[in-house]
Amino acid sequence: MKDRVIGQSVPKYDAGPKASGLLQYADDFTLPGMLYGKVFRAKVQAAILLGVRTERAEQLPGVHAVITAKDVPNNNLRARFGQSTDVGGQFEGLYRVLAEKEVRYYGEPIALVAAESPDLAEQACQLIEVDLQPLPGVFDSVGAMEPGSRQVGEKPNNIASHFKIRQGDVDQGFAQADVIVEGTYRVPYQDHAYLEPESGLAWSDDDGTINIRVSSQVIEHFREVAEILNLPHSKVRYLGTWIGGGFGRKEDITVESYLALLAWKTRKPVKLTYTRAESLLYHCKRHPFQMEYKTGATKDGKLVALQARLISDCGAYSALSPWVLLYATVNAAGPYQIPNVKVDSYAVMTNTAITSAFRGFGAPQANFAYESQIQKLAHILGLDPLEFRERNYLQTGEAFATGWIYERPIPLTELAQKAWSGLGPLGSAEGGRKLGRGVAIGMGSYGRLTFLHDTSRSYIKLELDGSAIIRCGVPDVGGGQGHILCQIVAQELGVPLERIKLHITDSQLTPLAGTTTATRQLMMSGNATLKAANELKKRLLIKAGQLLNVPIENLIITLNRIEVESSRKEGVSLVEVINRLSGEGEELFVEAQFNAPFTDIPASEVLQGQTHPDFTFGAYAAEVEVDEQTGQVQINKIVAAFDVGKALNPAIVEGQIEGGCIQGVGYALFEDMAIHNGVIQTPSFAEYLIPTAVDVPDITVILLESGSGVGPYGAKGIGEPPMVGIAPALVNAIEDAVGVRIADLPVTPEKIRMAIAQKPEGKR
Amino acid sequence: MDQLTESMITIFLNDQPFQAVAGASESLLDFLRHRALATEVKCGCGRGDCGTCAVLFDGRMVKSCLVLAAQANGKRVYTIRGLGRDALMANLQDSFIQHGAIQCGFCTPGMLMAAYNLLRIKPTPTRSEIRQGIAGNLCRCTGYQKIIDAIAAVAGKTAFVSEAADSLDSPNPTATDQEKAKAGYLLLGGG
Incomplete structure (x- = not known):
């Protein structure tokens, strides 16, 4: 059934229920006798925790449980973030459920309360007293690296993780260079700011099994929660809900360990939903990075050397910081052919909010630095920025800075040219504002690190009436992660989309599909579902071949039917084939597993060879108007061009690019998280400004389909890559407009105004 | 109490x-x-x-x-959920579904309400007016583009929009069905 469903922008499985208001998110569920959970948090950045007194809270009528660290069976865990492969200490963060002995950051959870109403839970929290002996806080990640800095965590120094790239000899490389540019770039914290705050509802079964209905990107955390409670893995079950936005934050455990503890202690259902302020103040953020770059090129425009030192602030616990750092390191030189590369990267602990996964996962940070450097080199060399890039793009068969030889297409020349020409004729600026244009490219990985030995499983059952059931433990964050499995089944098995029932995210009843992170689900669960569908298809075709007396190579599956390709009138209904097989005792169900490409665990902190299954490449071009008097930036147009391999549902693919682009616009221009001595000062959307509909322009999306992806039908992943490239494109456009180049994101009007004021006379 | x-x-x-x-x-x-x-x-x-x-x-x-x-x-x-039988809202819901305007969907109920409100006040808004009309509703997934496309697609083709506006403004919530019908209520679908 060639391209009947695949490649079509059919509405998503979940779109109707969402439009009607019938779809239930985590906070929409209730149970009789339900209690309300609340987290009591530290109001100090760093202190010795001498004691917690909970008696007054416990005595408040209507309070059913107050839990502190001493009540938690296993309060200190080595977090393994859902994977089943043990990859060693470099990658494992200490994960503490509740503070004990010390407080490391403002807002660190100290106690949990369950009470009969949210107000009572709040009152109980106010009755909890803590004895603290304040410690001097460590707030500057660069300073925290120095010997003698106070130790934030349990390691002998504050460097949680360190990676290197060593390619060629940078000293020799810089000696060959005619031009060397250096720059220090700073990128900020960013809040995920999904619209659905963290939420869940947990209850204990008759046999003591803890059930957790929760908005989570990783239902495999049931294992970690079981370990916290000292229960067998089989006695904790996740029932994931459709997720009201994740962007990486719902990759780490959010509320579920607290819920599990409270439900376990009270044997009653407990709900816990964060307020927006709790979400903004206390949940983890995108890592801020300081990036020192030195890049050299010859006068004929060939890059010869790149040296970079990346420092990320990982906050008070390492969480996913080592992984994010690894991604940033792999991305540090970008998709360029540079013979000599030296990168040193560090994740540094401070007494600040935890930083962890966020769309792009280290790649947007490095991209802003390497693309800024490229732009500066092009200016100095007097080369057109696109042409300079074209002389240096990595080509198929060449090696990334890690030494991994890449055999797939890298169509960056075409992508960047299409994005640039897509801007069309130059507009005219209004009111004396200055017009400018910029372009930048980027790459983003999809699939988890290959040494994690990633797998996914999916189950399909064909019913006797020709309808189908899919079971796959795939969390859906809104990107069509669940829906696309239906499209694959419809394509391969001829089942109409409306006759497919999809079950997702039950950690005990749906086959485990792994995390909805790392832009992996289309590749992983898409391939697992395609594999299952192909096995069923083969069985259907064999039976149909017998019934029609035709070799199976001549048969095709069409809607509800199996037909002879050369004579379409000849055929048999799917229902008949299914019933014949069923009558012979052959039920039509398959559970299939897909394994990602595997590599060995890195032997040292020097990253070498393949680290990811693949990369997605893209380019952005933007036109802006800048008011020189106020520094205000208005974006007139954005063009995005991405090689998506194959767009299985173009509307979904465009939606990922448009949404990722605008999240990147927020990162580049608006989202300014104020942190003073480790305390976040932006507790609402009135202070922390994410883009609204009037802040952003229309985006033209250009899809290139090279068919070269690792996903089903040659698709590449597109969830995270659109976050990469937009920030440098905008900064380049602003520089084109007013002649100032900002190296610290976000590029606020104040920064532009200050830079214009400091610009030497005579320079544009 | x-x-x-x-x-x-x-x-x-x-x-x-x-x-x-x-x-x-x-x-x-x-x-x-x-x-x-x-x-x-x-x-x-x-x-x-x-x-x-x-x-x-x-x-x-x-x-x-x-x-x-x-x-x-x-x-x-x-x-x-109460407007599901209203022709304008039903058109908007369908348009959101068809245009891929719904990702995580958490903003969707509010966004649909903002779109509905906008089209009642201004039946044929420009794209920029649509942006203004939904500026009080945040969406973190879509970048707003497909939401605006979805609203624009409905804006052109609903002549009944202004009538719907009148019906919902009816001041008497306890009106009988007959009275409601008279007031043009049953654009909501007869119930």
Whole structure:
């Protein structure tokens, strides 16, 4: 059934229920006798925790449980973030459920309360007293690296993780260079700011099994929660809900360990939903990075050397910081052919909010630095920025800075040219504002690190009436992660989309599909579902071949039917084939597993060879108007061009690019998280400004389909890559407009105004 | 019931009377979600910044977190579930579905309400006016583009829009079906 469903922008499985208001998110569920959970948090950045007194809270009528660290069976865990492969200490963060002995950051959870109403839970929290002996806080990640800095965590120094790239000899490389540019770039914290705050509802079964209905990107955390409670893995079950936005934050455990503890202690259902302020103040953020770059090129425009030192602030616990750092390191030189590369990267602990996964996962940070450097080199060399890039793009068969030889297409020349020409004729600026244009490219990985030995499983059952059931433990964050499995089944098995029932995210009843992170689900669960569908298809075709007396190579599956390709009138209904097989005792169900490409665990902190299954490449071009008097930036147009391999549902693919682009616009221009001595000062959307509909322009999306992806039908992943490239494109456009180049994101009007004021006379 | 801190509130929720006790400082949002179990009204911030809790209240769109439950006593409140049979809302819902305007969907009920409100006031808005019309509703997934496309597609083709506006502004929530029909109510579909 060639391209009947695949490649079509059919509405998503979940779109109707969402439009009607019938779809239930985590906070929409209730149970009789339900209690309300609340987290009591530290109001100090760093202190010795001498004691917690909970008696007054416990005595408040209507309070059913107050839990502190001493009540938690296993309060200190080595977090393994859902994977089943043990990859060693470099990658494992200490994960503490509740503070004990010390407080490391403002807002660190100290106690949990369950009470009969949210107000009572709040009152109980106010009755909890803590004895603290304040410690001097460590707030500057660069300073925290120095010997003698106070130790934030349990390691002998504050460097949680360190990676290197060593390619060629940078000293020799810089000696060959005619031009060397250096720059220090700073990128900020960013809040995920999904619209659905963290939420869940947990209850204990008759046999003591803890059930957790929760908005989570990783239902495999049931294992970690079981370990916290000292229960067998089989006695904790996740029932994931459709997720009201994740962007990486719902990759780490959010509320579920607290819920599990409270439900376990009270044997009653407990709900816990964060307020927006709790979400903004206390949940983890995108890592801020300081990036020192030195890049050299010859006068004929060939890059010869790149040296970079990346420092990320990982906050008070390492969480996913080592992984994010690894991604940033792999991305540090970008998709360029540079013979000599030296990168040193560090994740540094401070007494600040935890930083962890966020769309792009280290790649947007490095991209802003390497693309800024490229732009500066092009200016100095007097080369057109696109042409300079074209002389240096990595080509198929060449090696990334890690030494991994890449055999797939890298169509960056075409992508960047299409994005640039897509801007069309130059507009005219209004009111004396200055017009400018910029372009930048980027790459983003999809699939988890290959040494994690990633797998996914999916189950399909064909019913006797020709309808189908899919079971796959795939969390859906809104990107069509669940829906696309239906499209694959419809394509391969001829089942109409409306006759497919999809079950997702039950950690005990749906086959485990792994995390909805790392832009992996289309590749992983898409391939697992395609594999299952192909096995069923083969069985259907064999039976149909017998019934029609035709070799199976001549048969095709069409809607509800199996037909002879050369004579379409000849055929048999799917229902008949299914019933014949069923009558012979052959039920039509398959559970299939897909394994990602595997590599060995890195032997040292020097990253070498393949680290990811693949990369997605893209380019952005933007036109802006800048008011020189106020520094205000208005974006007139954005063009995005991405090689998506194959767009299985173009509307979904465009939606990922448009949404990722605008999240990147927020990162580049608006989202300014104020942190003073480790305390976040932006507790609402009135202070922390994410883009609204009037802040952003229309985006033209250009899809290139090279068919070269690792996903089903040659698709590449597109969830995270659109976050990469937009920030440098905008900064380049602003520089084109007013002649100032900002190296610290976000590029606020104040920064532009200050830079214009400091610009030497005579320079544009 | 503590007379000082609580009162009995009756609202006409999606044309059905609903009565419950509400706290003096309880928001209409909490009343709708926790008392009436109208969970299609979402809480994204609880302080008027995000728009996920938008409902039609007394003929106007409001962020229900900024209205007290007590203010709604005797008033008519529509959520998107109550407007499912309204031709304009049904068109908008279908257009959102067809245009891929729904990703995580958490902003969708409020966004649909903002779109509905906009088209009632301004049946043929420009793209820029559509952006203005939904500027009080945050979406973190879509970049707004497909939402705007979806609204623009409906804007051109609904001649009945202004009539729908009149019907919902009808001041008498206890009107009989006959009276409602007279007032042009049953654009809502006959019920």
